[in-house]
Amino acid sequence: MIALLRAGATDPAARDLTDDAAVLDLGDHFLVLTHDMIVEGIHYLAEDAPSDVAWKLLAVNLSDLAAKGAEPNGVLLGYMLGDDEWDRAFAEGLKSALSAFGVPLLGGDTVSSIPGAPRTLGLTAIGRCRVSPPSRSGAREGDHIWITGTIGDAGAGLAVRRGELKGSRALTERYLNPRPRLEAGQRLAPLVSAMMDVSDGLLIDSQRLAQASGCAVAIALESVPLSQAYLEARGDSRDARLAACTAGDDYELLFAAPPQAAAEILALADEIGIPCSRIGLVGRGTGVTVLDRGATVPLPDRLGFEHRA
Amino acid sequence: MIALLRAGATDPAARDLTDDAAVLDLGDHFLVLTHDMIVEGIHYLAEDAPSDVAWKLLAVNLSDLAAKGAEPNGVLLGYMLGDDEWDRAFAEGLKSALSAFGVPLLGGDTVSSIPGAPRTLGLTAIGRCRVSPPSRSGAREGDHIWITGTIGDAGAGLAVRRGELKGSRALTERYLNPRPRLEAGQRLAPLVSAMMDVSDGLLIDSQRLAQASGCAVAIALESVPLSQAYLEARGDSRDARLAACTAGDDYELLFAAPPQAAAEILALADEIGIPCSRIGLVGRGTGVTVLDRGATVPLPDRLGFEHRA
Numbered sequence: 001m002i003a004l005l006r007a008g009a010t011d012p013a014a015r016d017l018t019d020d021a022a023v024l025d026l027g028d029h030f031l032v033l034t035h036d037m038i039v040e041g042i043h044y045l046a047e048d049a050p051s052d053v054a055w056k057l058l059a060v061n062l063s064d065l066a067a068k069g070a071e072p073n074g075v076l077l078g079y080m081l082g083d084d085e086w087d088r089a090f091a092e093g094l095k096s097a098l099s100a101f102g103v104p105l106l107g108g109d110t111v112s113s114i115p116g117a118p119r120t121l122g123l124t125a126i127g128r129c130r131v132s133p134p135s136r137s138g139a140r141e142g143d144h145i146w147i148t149g150t151i152g153d154a155g156a157g158l159a160v161r162r163g164e165l166k167g168s169r170a171l172t173e174r175y176l177n178p179r180p181r182l183e184a185g186q187r188l189a190p191l192v193s194a195m196m197d198v199s200d201g202l203l204i205d206s207q208r209l210a211q212a213s214g215c216a217v218a219i220a221l222e223s224v225p226l227s228q229a230y231l232e233a234r235g236d237s238r239d240a241r242l243a244a245c246t247a248g249d250d251y252e253l254l255f256a257a258p259p260q261a262a263a264e265i266l267a268l269a270d271e272i273g274i275p276c277s278r279i280g281l282v283g284r285g286t287g288v289t290v291l292d293r294g295a296t297v298p299l300p301d302r303l304g305f306e307h308r309a
Numbered sequence: 310m311i312a313l314l315r316a317g318a319t320d321p322a323a324r325d326l327t328d329d330a331a332v333l334d335l336g337d338h339f340l341v342l343t344h345d346m347i348v349e350g351i352h353y354l355a356e357d358a359p360s361d362v363a364w365k366l367l368a369v370n371l372s373d374l375a376a377k378g379a380e381p382n383g384v385l386l387g388y389m390l391g392d393d394e395w396d397r398a399f400a401e402g403l404k405s406a407l408s409a410f411g412v413p414l415l416g417g418d419t420v421s422s423i424p425g426a427p428r429t430l431g432l433t434a435i436g437r438c439r440v441s442p443p444s445r446s447g448a449r450e451g452d453h454i455w456i457t458g459t460i461g462d463a464g465a466g467l468a469v470r471r472g473e474l475k476g477s478r479a480l481t482e483r484y485l486n487p488r489p490r491l492e493a494g495q496r497l498a499p500l501v502s503a504m505m506d507v508s509d510g511l512l513i514d515s516q517r518l519a520q521a522s523g524c525a526v527a528i529a530l531e532s533v534p535l536s537q538a539y540l541e542a543r544g545d546s547r548d549a550r551l552a553a554c555t556a557g558d559d560y561e562l563l564f565a566a567p568p569q570a571a572a573e574i575l576a577l578a579d580e581i582g583i584p585c586s587r588i589g590l591v592g593r594g595t596g597v598t599v600l601d602r603g604a605t606v607p608l609p610d611r612l613g614f615e616h617r618a
Contacts, residue, residue: 001390002419004400011413013383022415024382024435031340035385035417035433042421073333074322076344078387078431081310091313104320106331108344109431110311112351120429122387122418124344126333 051093069189155247201304360402378498464556510613
């Protein structure tokens with residue numbers, strides 16, 4: 001199905017359907033468009049608070065815009081009506097989330113649902129970018145691999161919610177209310193050679209970046225930034241670090257940049273208060289390799305979550 | 310829920326969520342955005358051919374762009390995977406439909422479904438317009454009310470499909486494969502004072518145009534254009550004409566224009582080969598009135614279909 005769709009998506013703006021978003025060149029600027037869906041029972045649990053579901057639906061889409069360095073212009077909502085109380089709480093939650101990010105609701109559609117059917121929600125986010133939005137395919141041999149923020153918190157937060165792990169509220173917060181790196185994305189876009197958001201796991205998304213760029217990516221496990229909350233919950237073993245790198249829902253920005261951009265990236269990180277960490281290198285070859293203080297580590301069986309087909 | 314969303318959609322581009330599409334003013338042109346969803350069992354039948362469902366999903370969204378005079382730039386698909394064979398046939402159908410309208414697929418999302426859940430599909434269409442896209446609210450006292458094409462065919466086509474009516478293939482074709490009036494919309498946009506597409510029924514949509522414009526609309530039943538296929542199936546009685554005016558899925562353009570634009574509209578209709586018929590007038594007051602050769606006709610209980618909340 002996806003191969004068939006891809007074969008039909010030959011417009012350059014579609015970026016072969018392998019990027020975070022579509023990019024339309026409008027001459028004096030670029031329009032960036034993304035549409036993500038979430039389904040009850042697959043992407044969220046029926047018992048999740050409607051306001052958290054609203055936040056997440058918005059955040060995952062804005063994260064795609066962030067990854068292309070775009071400033072959001074607005075969103076369209078595709079909403080399946082169900083339980084009246086839930087619907088109201090969702091609408092209130094969406095309003096707060098939109099206002100937190102300063103993004104307007106522009107339109108969309110609401111449809112009735114068939115009783116008992118899982119709720120399916122979609123959101124389209126539209127943004128603009130003055131510079132050519134970075135793709136996943138621009139990484140070149142010799143580039144550094146960078147990541148914003150910290151990795152693994154949301155995955156640990158999900159484990160805490162499920163009662164599988166003891167950990168602080170900071171972790172569940174990262175799971176429930178991810179913060180798309182909009183400002184960082186806009187500021188980094190002119191400096192990077194490739195950029196994408198980490199939604200399914202650092203390793204699987206690094207592999208995607210490597211594949212799209214026709215290069216190999218090596219990740220230095222000891223350089224992957226972990227939060228204090230994560231270290232307290234999971235410790236700092238190799239396994240704990242591998243768990244962080246294969247957990248989903250980080251919504252951090254993964255990017256490649258030439259070595260000469262390093263000073264500017266670090267200065268920018270300082271200025272906007274979002275840490276940017278150098279965690280690897282782009283080399284010749286294919287695929288992703290993990291090193292722990294110089295020694296190659298066998299890749300885990302699962303490099304991340306693929307809940308989105 | 311919708312009232313809550315509306316209260317949060319204060320950006321002018323949202324057009325109070327009462328228009329066919331959102332309109333972003335980008336300075337030298339306008340961006341028009343729409344998102345419609347369809348749900349199995351509500352908007353289409355499980356036994357409908359996947360290629361017809363694909364066509365309809367695309368056509369209903371392009372019709373919203375047509376109503377704003379926009380030229381489509383592309384679409385994003387939100388697709389719930391289900392049965393593999395159905396999915397493939399849908400993808401093939403979508404490819405043909407996109408190619409028939411010359412519109413590229415730019416991106417979107419596919420999600421897994423929960424077994425047995427009705428399929429939910431969404432599509433976002435993006436277009437551009439050089440002139441300010443007509444709204445529903447610009448009709449003024451003294452304007453003529455116009456309609457493109459013919460009315461009632463799709464509704465009769467649905468009745469034929471259900472075995473409730475004898476009628477030709479031309480009717481079911483209109484139901485299954487609506488043709489959004491893209492060229493007409495683009496050419497008419499600079500001439501009209503208000504425009505929208507007729508998706509739920511001529512009378513209910515006329516009422517919406519009247520309400521948005523703060524005017525009354527009177528429709529002359531005898532002037533409503535009916536196709537030969539419709540007349541053969543339903544006849545030309547007052548009831549047959551009222552049935553046409555309250556049937557859904559026409560996807561024609563309903564518009565208001567000052568009387569002095571009439572000659573230009575008729576010349577344009579001739580040039581592009583899409584009939585434009587004068588069917589009514591805008592007056593002082595509120596609501597929609599139906600006249601049959603000058604005599605007021607009691608409004609039917611149902612002015613159209615409201616399958617879309």
